Amino acid sequence: MKTFLKILLASSLAISASAKEIKLLNVSYDPTRELYTEYNAAFAKYWKAKTGDDVTISQSHGGSGKQAQSVIAGLEADVVTLALSYDIDAISQQAKLLPADWQKRLPNNSTPYTSTIVFFVRKGNPRGIKDWDDLVKPGLKVVVPNPKTSGGARWAYLAAYAYALETYGHDDAKAKDFITKLYKNVPILDSGARGSTITFAQRGIGDVLLAWENEAHLALKEFGDDKFEIVTPSLSILAEPPVTVVDKNAKRHGTTEAATAYLNYLYSDEGQEIAAKNFYRPRNEAIAAKYAASFTQLKLVTVDREFGGWTKAQAAHFADGGTFDQIYQPQ
């Protein structure tokens, strides 16, 4: 008996001694706070059950472009979950922290969920906003973040531009004129999506907020559907926020295995359910069907089809001297 107890004690000590404490840093874009709060708890529970190790995930949120620059400048992210692939490409090219072909490592071009851009308006839609055309009417105020810093803002800009291209027969000059008028109605640019939500919903500025779909739904829940409502335009853009391990950081921290599993779990049933509950369009078709009522069907165009991909879109519209710099004048 004594021997058995000694063995049991030794085993317990061995097991507890071998259980590791793992810390991960997820650098994400602005509106994913609620998603990852729920997801991180679920993953920690899953990982503990699978490996016996305790994993703690810290989050950093901000405009996608700014977050990418922070990682390039030395923020020790183990994983990045940003708004667009271009920002992760910048980390790969400028800081050499991950390989250039990072997007092939996970399914669906490393995008476990998608989203789009919708209109978030005041209850009753007092300005009668139905589509993109309404946003260029004189006197209307549009709230949207700064595309120089925010991934969501870039998606919103491209959605508007895509609408104009579709409407005006892909006449670039007319599309530029359209986008110029739209941004003439933008009184203020926050650095990220969450800031714009605060501007519109809490500070009471503007007539319409161009928001991530998930952000709009979350804002409805938080502020009440008696104060705001969502208007779905006729056309919007398929936003595909990608995720990846930051290889060199994870290797240095010894967290590669846990970081990889963390992102893989986003594609699991539980991960997809959490995404859908937080109003991200899941890739899993069965779960997407289960939550279909949460997502309005609309025509979605892609960056690749309308703009030739992110590299071209970034260069043409958001780089220094690009279209945005040409058309936007602060009020």
Added chain:
Amino acid sequence: MKLNQLLIVTFVGAQFAVAAFADDATNNSTEAAEIAALKQEIQKLDQKVSDLEGRSQVAQPATASSDAAQIQDLDQKVRILSREREIDQDAAATTAKTQPKITLGASGFGFSSADSNFVATIHGLIQVDSRTFSQDDHVQGNDSILLRRARPIITGTVFRDFDFNFTPEFGNGTPGAATTPSIYDAYLNYRYSPWFQVEAGKFKPPVGLEYLQSDTYTSFNERSLVTDLIPGRDLGFELHGDISGGVVSYAAGIFNGVGDGQKNTTSIGFQNNRGFDGRLFVQPFKATGIAALQNFGFGAGGSWDSSSITNTLGLPNTTGGSQPGFYTDGQQQFFAYSSGVVAARTHKRLSPQAYYYYGPLSLLGEYAISGQQVSKGAASVDLQNTAWEISGGWVLTGEDATFNGVTPRHNFDPRNGGWGALQVVARYAELNVDKAAFPVFADPTLSASGAQAWSLGLNWYLNKNIRVNASYSHTAFTGGAAANIIATSAPGSVSSHPEDVFFTRVQLSF
């Protein structure tokens, strides 16, 4: 408008009444015609009034709605301005986190990165001393005003955990001798944690308590006789740390090795062998709530090194041999080994030490024993030289005394009644040379076998940066040159009479 109607009707009525009263005899048909005309006028006026009333009712809603639109527009503008300000403040706060900081104050001039991982600070120490010896007509050139210390001190941190110090010395004047600039401190310290740090370069070895006290904070102009037996600044590597917030402090290092009371002035070693220095110091009540004992500490430092017998590259500062001499408070040599004496084999030191600070009271004491084998030709001997001191102070103005000086509560500002802090200090010290040194290894007719010094002083701290000292020191000697012997150089010229010296100092440190 109703009032206007009333007035018109009253006017017309009055007219009617006047007309009625004016001419009773008017023809009835004329009256009837006039009444009819007046009625028509009234109707026209009534119609006009109605029209006017109708127009004003239409105008009221139009004005109200444009006012509301204006107000809403203004409200939006105000909200936008307020939000822009919020965003600008957030951006400024974010930018401030990455901006380097510049500071200038009593602790020097410094700049650091926003995250404080990179810091550089420029400090300085200037000490202008005067020494006035009395009853020493036999000694020439020792009264002096001198630049005792003149140091720019550059300290800093790189990559958060690596501290550095670079201190050249342009002072350290010796009467009659030219000052040669030298490097006093030049070291790098890696701070893994407070309890594990590694230092490399040139710095003070961890042995003597009074010697480890910064030159800025010593109670007197010169350290006591004990420091004659303590190794000075040397080149080496040291592991050190503070445990439990300084309850226990330890240091252990490997150094080139220096002679008693000497420092390495050449920045290179002078022998093949290395020395080991170490110190353990305990402040057992530091973390307790017993205020009276929190600044009580005790410990011991020691060293061991080995000199080669054929050492000829020592650190000479004497009339002969490789061993240095011993100096009084007035920095006059009262003991020297004879010519041809060399350090041989091991040199061991032990220095038990303690201090106590409580409120304005300060007490410091230490004992040092230096065991050195010396040889001269075929003769050799193991010598045990000893020294001890006890010093104390009291801050008359009530401020706390600490190992790191006194900070006045009220800076010197006579226009506003501020006079700084005043401290009285006293010290007694002795040094005894092993009698076995005489006569083979030291000349008893020149070198004293012992010195006993007492000192009294007043320190005036004008503020954190400026201090003025005045003190008097009397040193008597055992043995040494006879009083009637007129020696022209130390140690004979010094040991023949007691030394009485009056010091002053003006010090700037930042």
